Structures are given as structure tokens and as C-alpha cells.
Amino acid sequence: MATAASPRPRAAAELGPAKHLAEDSTLLDALPIAAAVISQDPAGILHLGAHNRNFEAAIEQSTVPGFSKLTETCLRAGLLHDHLQGWFDGQKSDELDFRDGSGIDARYYRLRLAKLPALVSGNRRLLLTVIDRTVEERAERSLREEMLRDSLTGLPNRLAFTEMIEAAALDKGDGKGGHAVLVVDLSRFSRINESMGSLAGDELLITFARRLISALRAGDRLARTGGNEFGIIVSLRRGVADAMRAADRILETVSSPFRLSELEIRVECAVGVALMTGTSEAEELFRNAQFACKQAKASGRAEVYEQSQASAARRRFSIETELRRALDSDQLDLAYQPLIDLRSGEVSGFEALARWVHPDRGEISPNEFIPVAEESGLILSLGRWAMHRAAASLAQWDEQAGHKLPISVAVNLSAIQVARDDVAAVVDDALRAANIGGERLSLELTESCIVQDPGRATRVFDALKSLDTTLAMDDFGTGYSSLAYLQRLPIDVLKIDRSFVSALMVDPDSVAIVRAVLSLAEALSMKTTAEGIETRELAATLAALGCDQGQGFFYARPLKADAALDYWRSRRRGVEAVAPRR
Structure with missing residues (x-):
């Protein structure tokens, strides 16, 4: 030009x-x-x-x-x-x-x-x-508006909501209180979609969106950010209190049933809140609100994002990644805590406990990585590894002693393993690989194994008993299973939870509970094991009450495989030394 x-x-x-x-x-x-x-x-x-x-x-x-x-x-x-x-x-x-x-x-x-x-x-x-x-x-503006709008509800979509957050960050509002981002997740939507069809699902979403609009104040902004997820920006005058009031209005608005065709359906929703700060990026704020919404699903009430909770979640995710690598590279080990016969004082067996010493982070507690393994599904691989390692340790001890030792090893089974894995096949493979009998293994299961799927639990228990293994009910008294299952299932041992054992000397109620468990086990021809014995008085009291076995720091902390065998030998020599001569 x-x-x-x-x-x-x-x-x-x-x-x-x-x-x-x-x-x-x-x-x-x-x-x-x-x-x-x-x-x-x-x-x-x-x-x-x-x-x-x-x-x-x-x-x-x-x-x-x-x-x-x-x-x-x-x-x-x-x-x-x-x-x-x-x-x-x-x-x-x-x-x-x-x-x-x-x-x-x-x-x-x-x-x-x-x-x-x-x-x-x-x-x-x-x-x-x-x-x-x-x-x-x-034309560009028209195309952009189309790209930023949800075709079903007519609301702004996920991309538009991010821009709305960015605009709100620049607008402090008349009250100078800033803004909050809310994420609302519609519960049970997938079930309604599957059972009533996609048209009914679309109708529900449109009606739900209208309900949300009615719960908003002037100046609040609503968007559909996902399939059954909505985002809201609310202006604040009194900080988090305004955000929680907005969440309460939403929960109250959707509490009445929705009418779809000839049906009235009651739905629930979870609300997560993230407060907007001067340093927050739009995407970060939205993720924070989503994280709080996930917390709200678990708690059943509106939740505000907390940095500490998010940090813990990121650590769990990091641990999941590292645990997967640790399993692949065989970085984990088993420690063995002695099970003591309270009458004779001999070691009757050991409980195998997973231990993880990370090369950079040091020792990571089982209380931290076991829940991560269960949540991620890695508990299946971890459980198979522990079963084979425990059986191999038994075989190694027999070889070192030159004969079959009169001890067994207890291995914990997760409810997720019972629900998803072929546990009997895993145990059978471990026994065959180590060339030992099933009587050498004791499998400890919690009451949640039964509650989740009683029918499957019964089949799994029967299959494990066919391998001659011993079945122990762990943490007995802390769950919700019916006592009828104790009579119906082939359970051999009841393990009394440490919460009752530790209070035995000071709490009359704990004494009554322990006595009741011991009487129940005797009536059903089961043995009992007390967890968490930390003093001589506790050991003597439990023995006097008729408890069969005990474990705890009074006897020994969890030991490495070689140290466990040495402990068994020294304990046996001590018992033989004090035994009366005939």
C-alpha cells in the first residue's frame, strides 16, 4: 500500500x-x-x-x-x-x-x-x-461466543469460566471482599443417565442449572464446566462466610425432588469452595475448588479448600508413583513381629509387616503408603509380593535350621484384595514356590472384607481353608460385621484390637470388652491374640484372662528376617532353661 x-x-x-x-x-x-x-x-x-x-x-x-x-x-x-x-x-x-x-x-x-x-x-x-x-x-466474535457457550444449558462453558475467573481477579467489587470460586458436582447423574436415558439426563441438567441460577445473587456468575459439574463465581463482602452461605443456598435449592417424566427424583450435590487471592491463577483456583468438591463428596457438607489438604494429596500422589517404582525394583522389605504364646512364653509365629525405606525420603510409614496402595490399586501387587516374600522367609528359616520349624507367619489381606484378586490362587502359588504347607501361613483379614460382599467373602474364606491356612479376624471389635458371620465363616483366630488392650489396666469398659471377646472365642472354639502389649502387667493380665497369644513392643519390635530367626532361637533357649526338669 x-x-x-x-x-x-x-x-x-x-x-x-x-x-x-x-x-x-x-x-x-x-x-x-x-x-x-x-x-x-x-x-x-x-x-x-x-x-x-x-x-x-x-x-x-x-x-x-x-x-x-x-x-x-x-x-x-x-x-x-x-x-x-x-x-x-x-x-x-x-x-x-x-x-x-x-x-x-x-x-x-x-x-x-x-x-x-x-x-x-x-x-x-x-x-x-x-x-x-x-x-x-x-464473524470472529460470533464464533468465539459459540465456542464459549454450553450448547445444552446456554451457560458459559469451561473455557469461558476460566476467563470469568480472570476478570473477577481484576474486579475487587464494591465490598472490597474479593471473590470465591465454587464447584458444584451433581451426584448420581451417571445412574440417572444409564437408567432413564440421555434425554432424561439432559432434562435434569437443564433443570438443575435453573435451580442454581435461582440460588445466585445479582453479580454472581454461573457456568457449566463439565458433564455434571458447574462453576460459580460469587462476590464476597464478609469473606468465607459469604461463600459458605452461597453453598448453603445451593444445597437448599436442590434439596427438593426433581420431576423427570412421571418420576420424582431426589438428587444430591457436593460443593467445593476456593477463595480468590491476589496470587492465584485462574486454573489453579478452579483446581482448588474441584479438590474441595472432592473433599465435600466424602464429608457430605460444603468444604473450603485448605492448602495443607492439597499438599497431603500431592504427597499421596507422589508416594503412589514412588511406590510403583519401588515394587518394580524390589525396594520394599518385610519385618517380622513375634507372636508369643502367653502360656509357655515361646514364639508361636510372626506377623509379616511391609517396610519401605526410600533412598531419598528415608523410611515411609505403612500408615502412609498402605492407604495409598489401597486407593490406587497397587495393594494387589503389594499383597502378592508380601505373600511370596513371607512364604520364602519361612522356607529360608527351615533351611537354616535344618528342619521344619514349629512356627507360622501371618500375612495381612486387604479388603480390596479379597474383592478384586484371586487370593486363593495367590496363596497357593506362594506355597508351591516355597514348598511349604498351608498350615504355615495365617491370613489376617478385617471385618470390612465381610461387610462389603458377604457372598464373595464366604467363597474366598472357604478356598483359603481348603489350602489348610489359618484365618484370623484382625482388629476384632472395631468393625460392623454381624456376629452371625463368626459362626458361619471358618475363622480360627480373633485378634483383639490394641485400642482395647492398651486401656485394659485403667478402663473397666475395656476389661469388659476383652472378657467378652475371650468368652465368645472360647464358645466358638477360636483362639485369641492380643495386639499392642507394651508392659509386663498387660502380658500377665491377658494370660490370666485366658488369651492365647500376644504381640507388642514388650516382647519385640518388628525384626528383619535373620534377626527374627535369632529371636526365635533365643526365646526357645530361654524357655527351655526355665522349664522344670523331669
């Missing part, structure tokens, strides 16, 4: 004013777009020189004073004046996007500037071309 006015028979400085204006007008009329020549005199004043008919048409359509100033001799004010002056001084770009008017009638232009030869008077000149981008801009 800039070069169109440049070809001339002689230099601009050799032309008079009338001559260069005539030639400029001729060249400008040949351009198919609006164009004009702007000059700047030595005093810095801008002048409109020649222009073509398209430029005149643009002037006639103009509604913004800054644009119409181009028709005046002196361009002293407005956006264009500032940009043109800056361009002559080498401080502004060669392009400027310009909006003329507002609302749906606004027109959009792109102005381009190109240098022209100076006049003999010393006036500097430029060629201004005006490209009308109104049709293009309106």
Missing part, C-alpha cells in the same frame, strides 16, 4: 503544492480501500492532505469524534492523533486496530501507516490506509 503513492517522475521536493496534491489524489483514487495522506509540519501539527472516495465514505459513516477529526485541518485530540504523532517520532507501530462506535452497531477498522517522501516545505508525510474489518470481526 505504501509504495503505491511513491512512483513519481521527479522528487517530491521539486513539486509545488497543487501538483503533488493532484498526483496524490489520482494515485489514491486507484486504491480499492480507504486511503489518505497525512502530513506533519515543522511545528508538529498534523494535516489531512489528499484522500479518496472510499475514505470520504468512511468519514460519513463515522460516529467516533476521534475518527472524524481526520476531516479537520488540525488533528489535535483523540486516539488517532496520539498514534500518528508517535509514529512520526518513531515510537508507534505501523498498525492500529480501531473501533468506531459501540454495541452491535460498532464498526472495526485496521489502520496501516507507510512512509511517503517529504515535501519541499519540510512537511513529513505518511500514507494512511483504512481496512474495514467489521464483517470479519463480527
